[in-house]
Each structure stands twice: as structure tokens, then as C-alpha cells.
Amino acid sequence: MERISLAAGTALCLLLTGLAVERAFGEPVDDTLEIDGVPMITRAAAPEGHPFDEVLSGWLFREAETRATQEDSFENPGMLAVERGGEIWETVDGSMGKSCASCHDDAAVSMKDVGATYPKWDADAQRPINVELQIDKCRVENMGAEPYKFDDAEQVALTAFVKHQSLGKPLAIDLTQGELQTWWEKGKDVYYTRTGQLNFACASCHEASMGKYIRADHLSQGQVNGFPTYRFNTAGMVSLHNRFRGCIRDTRAEMPKAFSDELMALEVYVTWRGTGLSVETPAVRQ
């Protein structure tokens, strides 16, 4: 009897508000994202060998207000970082008297695919290279400038600016370059290895429990297509390796260094897991 009345109560709740449905089951929302008239792919068929049938942008897991903030590029506070990045792009730095623009000219043209195709294989270093490291490499080799310290505000802003040029482009990294496939395997190991006092792997939350709530937090697939993202909890920009480290810290494990082999492998693997999703940089998250 009790079970029947409970079921009736639940059905009534569902009839009353759509929000209740979202809350009760923690499903991603059925909504479409368009930024400045550019449609974003927030759901895509998963690549072969992927544990899910469909890959989903983290945008679908966020509250209505958070989603709306990202939909309006004026309102999106992450665009402040992108604008700052645009200024850095034009600013001369280093002993060779050059700015990014001296060689790369108009970022809208020269950087248009970068956000969707990195990490790439760096034949010189014999390891994967992401946008942050590519910027550093350029600064050292071509500008005679110092590499950025990890999470320097300028590094985050310039990375956001460069990736933003690919807004809307579907993620498509090429694993056939160099030994990227081996690094993908390594990254997969990292993704599924349980660590820390809480004994969580990335997959514990973002695969096994995707769509559920961990306390008040709605677990997404942990996609990386919106990084660097603007987060309300810190009222600032968060880079991908900062987020990786934050997640690992929360499992109460030792945090690998930013851009370490472990985290670069993870970036390669996790970027592949989002194949087909639009670059949303700078995404807005909770």
C-alpha cells in the first residue's frame, strides 16, 4: 500500500514541474546551446571503443541560470579572460621583439582549429603537447621570452583566447601522430586507476555514476571541451590541469604536477572521450 501511494506521489510531482524530473533522476537536460548564433554540439555519437553510446557536454548537467550565462557571450565572465588573451596576443614580449601576432597574424584565421585538435604530438620533446605548452614553446624558441608559470593569469587568458577561436568546432584529435596512441593507453590507465583515501578513479564518478548527484553536485561525463572554464565557485578561470588536480585532491590522493606525464596522458585520453563535442571555451560551470 505504502509503495503504491509513494509511486502516486512521485507521479504527481512529475506532473507538477519539469524541474522535479531533472532533480529526481539527475538526467542531463534536453536543451540546445547556441552562442552568438553559432550552434554548439552538446551531444554526439561516441567514437568506437567508447564506454558510452553518446558523449554529453557538461553544459547539459548544469543549472538553468548557469546554462543561460554561457549562452550569452556578453554575460559570460569567461569572455573577460578571452579579451585579456586578445591583448596579450598583440603584446610584444621577450628578447626578439615579437608578439604572437607578429608570426601568427589574425588568430581568427591562424588558430581556428587549434582548440579542437590539441593535444598533438611534439616530435622534439617526444611527448604530447597541449595549448599551454605550445604557447610556452613558442615563447622560448621564437620570442626569447620566459615560459609561463603554471596557472599564471596570462597563461590561462591566452589559452582561453586561442581555444576560443575554435568555438563550435567538434573535438577531433589525431591519435595516429607519433606515439600518441601509446599515451592514450597510458591516459586510459590513469582514468581507471583508483587512488587516494576515497579510492576513486576518474571513472568512479564520471562513468559509473554519471548523471547522479554526489551531495549537491550533478556528476557529468567530465568532458574537457570547455576549458579553460569560468567557474562560479572561485569566480575565476580554471585551467584543465588545475581541474584535474582539483579532482584528484578531492579523492585525497597525491596530486601529480601540472603537465606531468601522467596528466598529459590523461588529457590525451579525456579529450578523445569528448570526440565530436564542440569546443565551448570559455564554458561556464558551477
Next chain:
Amino acid sequence: MSSKPRVKVPKTASAGEVIVIKTLISHEMESGQRKDKDGNPIPRKIINKFTCEFNGQPVFSCDLDPAISANPYFEFSAKVPESGTFKFTWVDDDGSVYSDEQPITVE
């Protein structure tokens, strides 16, 4: 962080039309309630006042308090009787005044 305001006002409107104005300024809005790593209080530094005028007439203004989060965003509407200029000002605790102006043409 440099405090650079961003303002979005339509370029044109018809006489008497109600338009939507959006403003956003980058600012850390340090509340004065926090302490640094050594335990010393971080002094308060917030934007404490925002105003909007149209051809010298006040349109909207408000006082801001320490609980307002970083990068304050305002959205409000205004009726436009004639062509003119919207003037926006943000007043910082340290005395700095950031401002922006946007013209609008009534067709």
C-alpha cells in the same frame, strides 16, 4: 586584475522604446572578510557604486556591498525618448572611477 568595463547598448531605437542595457566589469570585489596565508586581513576593495545617466539624467544607480561577487553584472531597461549618450560609472573603494559612454540614435 585590470578593471575594464563592458557595456552593451543597442545602436539604434525608436522614440519611446524600452531597451535592455547590460554591463559587466572585471573586478575582484575583495570583501575585507578574508585573510591571507599569514593570517593578516586582506583589505576590502570593492566597487561601491554604479550609476547610469542618459544625457545627464539619472537612469539607474545602486550601491554595492561586500557580499556582491566578483565581476559584477547589471542588466536593466531604460526608455529612450531621443538620441543621446548613456554614461556609465563604477566607483572603486580606492577612489578610482571607471567609466564608459555609449551613443544611441533614435530613428
